[in-house]
Amino acid sequence: NAGVMQNPRHLVRRRGQEARLRCSPMKGHSHVYWYRQLPEEGLKFMVYLQKENIIDESGMPKERFSAEFPKEGPSILRIQQVVRGDSAAYFCASSPPGGNTGELFFGEGSRLTVL
């Protein structure tokens, strides 16, 4: 059973370009979370999605950031007009329906570098 798959693992963008990060949850998992981690810091919640629905985006910047989890295909975190401050590791996690103990299954992350 494959784990949470994220790609690309590393992404380099110049200021003003767009970054698209993809996440395929574990098989059978319908809940997807995105977190951002700056170097030497903890993980900051960004957004929580279920299939075709954004449930909680309270941690996501209002501008330039968007997320989706379509009926078919992976979840996408999109960052438009990237700035240097967007450089970070972005982690996706999934959980099964009914999960209620705080156990999330994380991918290996996508490391974004903005030049």
Added chain:
Amino acid sequence: GESVGLHLPTLSVQEGDNSIINCAYSNSASDYFIWYKQESGKGPQFIIDIRSNMDKRQGQRVTVLLNKTVKHLSLQIAATQPGDSAVYFCAEMRVSGGYQKVTFGTGTKLQVIP
């Protein structure tokens, strides 16, 4: 605001000794507390959780203690091994809007000295 924070950023432990990683929290409404391990260049990995109405839970070589009076959480690792070297995060979970919202603390780096 609500937060989960750690006392020490780095902990060095001799191989074979026991490790204790501490965490303070401020949200009394949490349903679960969780410990995650993150190895360099990898995603966090679940270690153990404890329900908020418990005070102790044991796993394989790990024990989590919860003291709700002083809002303190600790992770004890017995007979620490080199493979335990990683950053450890405490996290709290509360059900919000019908889903589990997990908030992470800053992290403690555990260095195991061979």
